[in-house]
Amino acid sequence: MKVLIQNGHVLDPVTDRNGVYDVLVEDDKIVKVEKGITAEADKVIDAEGCYVMPGFVDLHVHFRDPGLEYKETLKTGGEAAVHGGVTTVCAMPNTKPVIDNGVKISEVQNRAKKESKTNVLQLGSVTIGQMGEDLADIKGMAREGCVGISEDGKSVMNASLYRRGMRAAKEAGMIVFAHCEDITMVEGGVMNADARAEELGLKGITNAVEDVIVARDILLAKETGVQLHLCHCSTADSVKMLREAKKDGIHVTGEVCPHHFILTSDDIISDDGNFKMNPPLRTQADVDALIEGLKDGTMDVIATDHAPHAAAEKNRSMKLASFGIVGLETSAALTYTELVDKGILTPMQMVEKMSTNPAKILGLTDKGSVSEGKTADLVIFDPRKEYEIDKNTFFSKGKNTPFHGWKVKGEVACTMVGGKVVYEGGQIID
Known part of the structure:
Protein backbone atom coordinates (compact mmCIF):
# COMPACT_ATOMS: atom_id res chain seq x y z
CA MET A 1 0.00 0.00 0.00
CA VAL A 52 4.98 15.73 10.05
CA MET A 53 7.15 14.18 12.75
CA PRO A 54 8.65 10.77 13.44
CA GLY A 55 6.34 8.84 15.74
CA PHE A 56 6.94 9.51 19.42
CA VAL A 57 8.86 6.92 21.45
CA ASP A 58 7.79 6.76 25.10
CA LEU A 59 10.42 5.12 27.30
CA HIS A 60 8.14 4.81 30.32
CA VAL A 61 4.60 3.43 30.38
CA HIS A 62 2.57 1.02 32.46
CA PHE A 63 0.17 -1.13 30.44
CA ARG A 64 -0.78 -3.28 33.49
CA ASP A 65 -1.05 -6.37 31.31
CA PRO A 66 -0.88 -9.17 32.41
CA GLY A 67 -2.77 -9.36 35.67
CA LEU A 68 -4.16 -5.86 36.14
CA GLU A 69 -6.31 -5.60 33.05
CA TYR A 70 -9.03 -3.72 34.90
CA LYS A 71 -6.62 -0.73 34.82
CA GLU A 72 -5.31 -1.12 31.25
CA THR A 73 -4.63 -3.74 28.59
CA LEU A 74 -2.23 -4.06 25.70
CA LYS A 75 -5.17 -3.12 23.47
CA THR A 76 -6.41 -0.05 25.35
CA GLY A 77 -2.89 1.11 26.14
CA GLY A 78 -1.96 0.82 22.48
CA GLU A 79 -5.02 2.82 21.46
CA ALA A 80 -4.14 5.52 23.99
CA ALA A 81 -0.60 5.57 22.63
CA VAL A 82 -1.50 6.14 18.99
CA HIS A 83 -4.12 8.71 20.01
CA GLY A 84 -1.17 10.61 21.47
CA GLY A 85 1.11 10.02 18.48
CA VAL A 86 3.21 7.43 20.33
CA THR A 87 4.32 4.63 18.02
CA THR A 88 6.71 2.77 20.35
CA VAL A 89 6.55 2.28 24.11
CA CYS A 90 8.70 0.66 26.78
CA ALA A 91 6.31 -1.16 29.11
CA MET A 92 7.41 -1.46 32.73
CA PRO A 93 7.51 -4.94 34.27
CA ASN A 94 5.57 -4.40 37.52
CA THR A 95 2.61 -6.45 36.33
CA LYS A 96 1.09 -9.57 37.93
CA PRO A 97 3.05 -11.70 37.55
CA VAL A 98 6.16 -9.54 37.35
CA ILE A 99 7.98 -9.86 34.03
CA ASP A 100 11.22 -11.45 35.23
CA ASN A 101 12.21 -14.12 32.69
CA GLY A 102 12.48 -14.71 28.97
CA VAL A 103 9.26 -16.70 28.66
CA LYS A 104 7.22 -13.83 30.08
CA ILE A 105 8.99 -11.31 27.84
CA SER A 106 8.17 -13.42 24.79
CA GLU A 107 4.55 -13.93 25.82
CA VAL A 108 3.84 -10.22 26.24
CA GLN A 109 5.65 -9.11 23.09
CA ASN A 110 3.98 -11.78 20.94
CA ARG A 111 0.57 -10.81 22.30
CA ALA A 112 1.31 -7.13 21.78
CA LYS A 113 1.97 -7.70 18.07
CA LYS A 114 -1.59 -9.01 17.76
CA GLU A 115 -3.41 -6.85 20.30
CA SER A 116 -1.72 -3.45 20.39
CA LYS A 117 -1.76 -0.63 17.81
CA THR A 118 1.64 0.61 18.99
CA ASN A 119 5.01 -1.14 19.11
CA VAL A 120 5.53 -2.57 22.61
CA LEU A 121 9.01 -3.20 23.99
CA GLN A 122 8.50 -5.10 27.22
CA LEU A 123 11.10 -4.39 29.90
CA GLY A 124 12.12 -6.96 32.48
CA SER A 125 12.62 -6.62 36.21
CA VAL A 126 16.02 -6.49 37.88
CA THR A 127 15.10 -9.02 40.57
CA ILE A 128 12.79 -12.00 40.70
CA GLY A 129 9.27 -10.81 41.44
CA GLN A 130 10.73 -7.36 42.14
CA MET A 131 11.40 -8.64 45.65
CA GLY A 132 14.94 -7.27 45.75
CA GLU A 133 16.45 -10.61 46.83
CA ASP A 134 17.70 -12.49 43.75
CA LEU A 135 18.52 -11.38 40.23
CA ALA A 136 15.96 -12.03 37.53
CA ASP A 137 16.80 -14.06 34.40
CA ILE A 138 18.55 -11.14 32.72
CA LYS A 139 20.33 -13.23 30.08
CA GLY A 140 17.15 -15.11 29.25
CA MET A 141 15.21 -11.88 28.82
CA ALA A 142 17.92 -10.45 26.58
CA ARG A 143 17.73 -13.54 24.35
CA GLU A 144 14.04 -12.80 23.79
CA GLY A 145 14.79 -9.26 22.63
CA CYS A 146 14.30 -7.41 25.90
CA VAL A 147 16.12 -4.08 25.64
CA GLY A 148 16.32 -3.18 29.31
CA ILE A 149 15.62 -3.94 32.93
CA SER A 150 13.91 -1.88 35.61
CA GLU A 151 12.62 -2.32 39.12
CA ASP A 152 10.16 0.45 38.31
CA GLY A 153 7.84 1.39 41.13
CA LYS A 154 10.74 1.02 43.55
CA SER A 155 14.53 0.89 43.66
CA VAL A 156 16.69 -2.15 44.32
CA MET A 157 17.80 -1.14 47.80
CA ASN A 158 20.59 -3.73 48.06
CA ALA A 159 23.40 -1.86 46.27
CA SER A 160 25.57 -4.97 45.90
CA LEU A 161 22.74 -6.92 44.26
CA TYR A 162 21.92 -3.96 42.02
CA ARG A 163 25.55 -3.69 40.96
CA ARG A 164 25.50 -7.35 39.95
CA GLY A 165 22.33 -6.67 37.97
CA MET A 166 24.01 -3.76 36.23
CA ARG A 167 26.98 -5.93 35.34
CA ALA A 168 24.67 -8.57 33.90
CA ALA A 169 22.81 -5.92 31.91
CA LYS A 170 26.09 -4.52 30.61
CA GLU A 171 27.18 -7.97 29.48
CA ALA A 172 23.83 -8.55 27.76
CA GLY A 173 23.85 -5.14 26.05
CA MET A 174 20.80 -3.94 27.98
CA ILE A 175 19.81 -0.60 29.48
CA VAL A 176 19.07 -0.10 33.17
CA PHE A 177 15.98 2.09 33.67
CA ALA A 178 16.19 3.52 37.18
CA HIS A 179 13.27 4.55 39.36
CA CYS A 180 15.24 6.52 41.93
CA GLU A 181 13.62 6.32 45.35
CA ASP A 182 15.06 5.40 48.73
CA ILE A 183 12.02 3.60 50.11
CA THR A 184 13.37 3.77 53.66
CA MET A 185 13.02 7.56 53.53
CA VAL A 186 9.47 7.83 52.15
CA GLU A 187 7.96 7.35 55.61
CA GLY A 188 4.35 7.38 54.43
CA GLY A 189 4.67 10.55 52.37
CA VAL A 190 2.12 11.23 49.63
CA MET A 191 3.21 14.59 48.18
CA ASN A 192 6.18 16.94 48.23
CA ALA A 193 7.42 17.92 51.67
CA ASP A 194 6.67 21.65 51.80
CA ALA A 195 4.28 24.25 53.16
CA ARG A 196 1.41 23.04 50.97
CA ALA A 197 1.67 19.54 52.45
CA GLU A 198 1.48 21.06 55.92
CA GLU A 199 -1.57 23.11 54.95
CA LEU A 200 -3.34 19.99 53.66
CA GLY A 201 -2.28 17.91 56.65
CA LEU A 202 -0.45 15.40 54.46
CA LYS A 203 2.91 13.71 54.95
CA GLY A 204 5.65 14.88 52.65
CA ILE A 205 8.32 13.26 50.50
CA THR A 206 11.61 15.17 50.46
CA ASN A 207 13.84 15.68 47.42
CA ALA A 208 16.54 13.60 49.10
CA VAL A 209 14.38 10.49 48.64
CA GLU A 210 15.13 10.75 44.92
CA ASP A 211 18.51 12.43 45.04
CA VAL A 212 20.40 9.89 47.14
CA ILE A 213 19.48 7.07 44.74
CA VAL A 214 20.28 9.19 41.68
CA ALA A 215 23.75 9.72 43.12
CA ARG A 216 24.15 6.03 43.97
CA ASP A 217 22.98 4.81 40.58
CA ILE A 218 25.23 7.21 38.67
CA LEU A 219 28.22 6.03 40.69
CA LEU A 220 27.32 2.38 40.08
CA ALA A 221 26.92 3.09 36.36
CA LYS A 222 30.34 4.71 36.38
CA GLU A 223 31.86 1.59 37.97
CA THR A 224 30.03 -1.00 35.84
CA GLY A 225 29.93 0.89 32.53
CA VAL A 226 26.26 0.02 32.02
CA GLN A 227 23.95 2.29 30.04
CA LEU A 228 21.80 3.98 32.70
CA HIS A 229 18.57 5.84 32.09
CA LEU A 230 17.08 7.90 34.92
CA CYS A 231 13.29 7.74 34.87
CA HIS A 232 10.91 10.62 35.73
CA CYS A 233 13.47 13.04 37.21
CA SER A 234 11.76 15.62 39.41
CA THR A 235 14.38 17.55 41.41
CA ALA A 236 16.88 20.30 40.72
CA ASP A 237 19.70 18.20 42.13
CA SER A 238 18.84 15.28 39.82
CA VAL A 239 19.40 17.64 36.89
CA LYS A 240 22.63 18.91 38.41
CA MET A 241 23.98 15.41 39.03
CA LEU A 242 23.04 14.22 35.55
CA ARG A 243 24.76 17.23 34.02
CA GLU A 244 27.97 16.50 35.95
CA ALA A 245 27.79 12.78 35.13
CA LYS A 246 27.66 13.55 31.45
CA LYS A 247 30.64 15.86 31.75
CA ASP A 248 32.44 12.96 33.44
CA GLY A 249 31.72 10.72 30.45
CA ILE A 250 29.32 8.38 32.25
CA HIS A 251 26.84 6.66 29.94
CA VAL A 252 23.66 8.08 31.49
CA THR A 253 20.52 9.76 30.16
CA GLY A 254 17.45 11.21 31.82
CA GLU A 255 13.77 11.83 31.23
CA VAL A 256 11.23 14.37 32.44
CA CYS A 257 7.45 13.95 32.45
CA PRO A 258 5.10 16.80 31.46
CA HIS A 259 3.51 16.94 34.91
CA HIS A 260 6.92 17.54 36.46
CA PHE A 261 7.91 20.38 34.10
CA ILE A 262 4.47 22.04 34.29
CA LEU A 263 2.91 21.60 37.74
CA THR A 264 4.15 22.32 41.26
CA SER A 265 2.84 21.33 44.66
CA ASP A 266 1.13 24.73 44.78
CA ASP A 267 -1.26 23.45 42.11
CA ILE A 268 -2.63 20.97 44.64
CA ILE A 269 -5.40 23.08 46.14
CA SER A 270 -7.25 20.24 47.86
CA ASP A 271 -6.72 16.66 48.99
CA ASP A 272 -7.21 15.23 45.48
CA GLY A 273 -5.87 11.78 44.62
CA ASN A 274 -5.52 12.73 40.95
CA PHE A 275 -2.51 14.85 41.97
CA LYS A 276 -0.79 11.93 43.70
CA MET A 277 2.19 10.68 41.72
CA ASN A 278 5.62 9.22 42.37
CA PRO A 279 7.85 11.18 42.40
CA PRO A 280 5.54 13.95 43.58
CA LEU A 281 5.04 17.40 42.13
CA ARG A 282 7.89 19.55 43.45
CA THR A 283 8.55 23.30 43.82
CA GLN A 284 8.90 26.01 41.19
CA ALA A 285 12.67 25.92 41.67
CA ASP A 286 12.66 22.25 40.69
CA VAL A 287 10.42 22.92 37.69
CA ASP A 288 12.72 25.72 36.55
CA ALA A 289 15.74 23.40 36.80
CA LEU A 290 13.98 20.66 34.82
CA ILE A 291 13.05 23.12 32.07
CA GLU A 292 16.59 24.46 31.93
CA GLY A 293 17.83 20.87 31.69
CA LEU A 294 15.53 20.25 28.74
CA LYS A 295 16.71 23.45 27.07
CA ASP A 296 20.43 22.79 27.44
CA GLY A 297 20.24 19.09 26.56
CA THR A 298 21.00 17.69 30.00
CA MET A 299 17.58 16.05 30.03
CA ASP A 300 17.39 13.91 26.91
CA VAL A 301 13.82 12.70 26.86
CA ILE A 302 10.22 13.64 27.55
CA ALA A 303 8.33 10.52 28.67
CA THR A 304 4.96 10.06 30.37
CA ASP A 305 5.12 7.44 33.13
CA HIS A 306 1.60 6.62 31.92
CA ALA A 307 0.06 4.98 35.00
CA PRO A 308 -3.64 4.14 34.62
CA HIS A 309 -5.78 3.28 37.64
CA ALA A 310 -9.45 2.57 38.23
CA ALA A 311 -11.53 5.57 39.30
CA ALA A 312 -12.09 4.16 42.78
CA GLU A 313 -8.34 4.00 43.30
CA LYS A 314 -7.83 7.68 42.49
CA ASN A 315 -10.99 9.55 43.42
CA ARG A 316 -10.18 9.59 47.10
CA SER A 317 -7.83 11.20 49.61
CA MET A 318 -4.17 11.28 48.71
CA LYS A 319 -3.57 9.27 51.86
CA LEU A 320 -5.36 6.32 50.28
CA ALA A 321 -5.11 6.89 46.53
CA SER A 322 -2.72 4.96 44.29
CA PHE A 323 0.33 6.75 42.92
CA GLY A 324 0.32 7.74 39.26
CA ILE A 325 -1.46 9.54 36.43
CA VAL A 326 -2.12 8.82 32.76
CA GLY A 327 -0.15 10.74 30.15
CA LEU A 328 0.00 9.11 26.73
CA GLU A 329 -2.91 11.10 25.32
CA THR A 330 -1.88 14.49 26.68
CA SER A 331 1.93 14.61 26.48
CA ALA A 332 2.27 16.03 22.96
CA ALA A 333 -0.27 18.79 23.50
CA LEU A 334 1.13 19.70 26.92
CA THR A 335 4.70 19.77 25.61
CA TYR A 336 3.74 21.93 22.66
CA THR A 337 1.62 24.28 24.76
CA GLU A 338 3.96 24.74 27.71
CA LEU A 339 7.36 24.48 26.05
CA VAL A 340 7.14 25.09 22.29
CA ASP A 341 4.37 27.68 22.06
CA LYS A 342 6.05 29.63 24.87
CA GLY A 343 9.38 29.65 23.04
CA ILE A 344 11.24 27.46 25.53
CA LEU A 345 11.88 24.65 23.04
CA THR A 346 11.75 24.75 19.26
CA PRO A 347 9.46 22.32 17.42
CA MET A 348 12.61 20.44 16.35
CA GLN A 349 13.70 20.11 19.99
CA MET A 350 10.28 18.71 20.85
CA VAL A 351 10.85 16.01 18.22
CA GLU A 352 14.32 15.32 19.63
CA LYS A 353 12.98 14.84 23.16
CA MET A 354 9.92 12.80 22.21
CA SER A 355 11.18 10.72 19.30
CA THR A 356 14.76 10.95 18.04
CA ASN A 357 16.60 10.83 21.38
CA PRO A 358 14.57 7.97 22.89
CA ALA A 359 14.99 6.00 19.67
CA LYS A 360 18.76 6.52 19.88
CA ILE A 361 18.82 5.44 23.52
CA LEU A 362 17.06 2.21 22.56
CA GLY A 363 19.27 1.65 19.53
CA LEU A 364 16.28 1.77 17.17
CA THR A 365 18.12 2.87 14.04
CA ASP A 366 15.00 2.54 11.87
CA LYS A 367 12.94 4.96 13.97
CA GLY A 368 13.05 8.58 15.16
CA SER A 369 13.46 10.07 11.68
CA VAL A 370 11.35 11.16 8.71
CA SER A 371 13.82 10.06 6.04
CA GLU A 372 14.15 7.57 3.22
CA GLY A 373 14.55 3.95 4.27
Missing part, protein backbone atom coordinates in the same frame (compact mmCIF):
# COMPACT_ATOMS: atom_id res chain seq x y z
CA LYS A 2 1.19 3.51 -0.82
CA VAL A 3 0.38 6.56 1.30
CA LEU A 4 1.28 10.08 0.19
CA ILE A 5 1.44 12.83 2.82
CA GLN A 6 1.36 16.19 1.07
CA ASN A 7 2.19 19.76 2.08
CA GLY A 8 3.26 18.96 5.66
CA HIS A 9 6.04 20.73 7.54
CA VAL A 10 8.55 17.92 8.03
CA LEU A 11 10.67 18.01 11.19
CA ASP A 12 13.59 15.58 11.20
CA PRO A 13 16.53 16.08 13.58
CA VAL A 14 18.49 13.29 11.88
CA THR A 15 18.66 15.02 8.48
CA ASP A 16 18.02 18.56 9.76
CA ARG A 17 15.07 18.70 7.38
CA ASN A 18 12.82 21.52 8.55
CA GLY A 19 10.33 22.70 5.95
CA VAL A 20 7.39 21.82 3.72
CA TYR A 21 7.83 18.49 1.92
CA ASP A 22 5.77 15.57 0.69
CA VAL A 23 6.37 12.12 2.19
CA LEU A 24 5.75 8.93 0.24
CA VAL A 25 5.27 5.71 2.18
CA GLU A 26 5.24 2.30 0.54
CA ASP A 27 4.25 -0.68 2.68
CA ASP A 28 6.09 -0.11 5.98
CA LYS A 29 8.88 2.20 4.76
CA ILE A 30 9.39 5.85 3.92
CA VAL A 31 10.60 5.76 0.30
CA LYS A 32 10.75 9.44 -0.61
CA VAL A 33 10.81 12.84 1.12
CA GLU A 34 10.76 15.59 -1.48
CA LYS A 35 8.87 18.66 -2.60
CA GLY A 36 6.07 18.09 -5.11
CA ILE A 37 5.89 14.28 -5.21
CA THR A 38 3.48 13.25 -7.99
CA ALA A 39 3.38 9.48 -7.44
CA GLU A 40 0.04 7.68 -7.37
CA ALA A 41 -1.01 6.44 -3.95
CA ASP A 42 -3.76 4.38 -2.36
CA LYS A 43 -4.29 7.11 0.24
CA VAL A 44 -3.44 10.80 0.09
CA ILE A 45 -3.29 12.90 3.28
CA ASP A 46 -3.23 16.69 3.06
CA ALA A 47 -1.07 17.83 5.98
CA GLU A 48 -1.03 21.53 5.11
CA GLY A 49 -0.45 23.62 8.24
CA CYS A 50 0.62 20.55 10.22
CA TYR A 51 3.94 19.15 11.33
CA LYS A 374 13.22 4.41 7.80
CA THR A 375 10.17 2.60 9.14
CA ALA A 376 7.05 4.67 8.51
CA ASP A 377 6.18 5.38 12.14
CA LEU A 378 4.85 8.91 11.73
CA VAL A 379 2.66 11.48 13.44
CA ILE A 380 0.87 14.42 11.86
CA PHE A 381 0.51 17.14 14.48
CA ASP A 382 -1.70 20.20 14.06
CA PRO A 383 -0.25 23.10 16.09
CA ARG A 384 -3.23 25.36 15.35
CA LYS A 385 -5.85 23.32 17.18
CA GLU A 386 -6.94 24.82 20.53
CA TYR A 387 -9.14 22.92 22.95
CA GLU A 388 -9.58 21.73 26.53
CA ILE A 389 -8.30 18.32 27.60
CA ASP A 390 -11.29 16.07 28.24
CA LYS A 391 -10.51 12.83 30.07
CA ASN A 392 -13.77 11.37 28.76
CA THR A 393 -12.25 11.28 25.26
CA PHE A 394 -9.31 9.11 26.38
CA PHE A 395 -8.95 5.66 24.85
CA SER A 396 -7.08 4.55 27.97
CA LYS A 397 -9.10 2.86 30.68
CA GLY A 398 -7.47 5.30 33.07
CA LYS A 399 -8.99 8.77 33.39
CA ASN A 400 -6.75 9.77 36.28
CA THR A 401 -5.26 13.09 35.24
CA PRO A 402 -4.79 16.48 36.89
CA PHE A 403 -5.04 18.08 33.43
CA HIS A 404 -8.79 17.56 32.85
CA GLY A 405 -10.11 20.90 31.58
CA TRP A 406 -6.59 22.23 30.90
CA LYS A 407 -6.46 24.52 27.86
CA VAL A 408 -3.93 23.36 25.29
CA LYS A 409 -2.77 24.04 21.76
CA GLY A 410 -1.74 21.29 19.38
CA GLU A 411 -3.43 18.03 18.48
CA VAL A 412 -2.40 14.72 16.95
CA ALA A 413 -4.36 14.51 13.71
CA CYS A 414 -3.01 11.22 12.38
CA THR A 415 -0.67 8.43 13.50
CA MET A 416 0.98 5.81 11.31
CA VAL A 417 2.66 2.66 12.61
CA GLY A 418 4.66 0.61 10.13
CA GLY A 419 3.11 2.45 7.21
CA LYS A 420 -0.46 1.83 8.37
CA VAL A 421 -2.77 4.62 9.49
CA VAL A 422 -3.91 3.51 12.95
CA TYR A 423 -5.40 6.76 14.23
CA GLU A 424 -7.02 9.60 12.29
CA GLY A 425 -9.58 12.28 13.02
CA GLY A 426 -10.44 11.11 16.51
CA GLN A 427 -10.89 7.47 15.53
CA ILE A 428 -8.85 4.30 15.94
CA ILE A 429 -8.45 2.73 12.48
CA ASP A 430 -8.56 -1.06 12.22
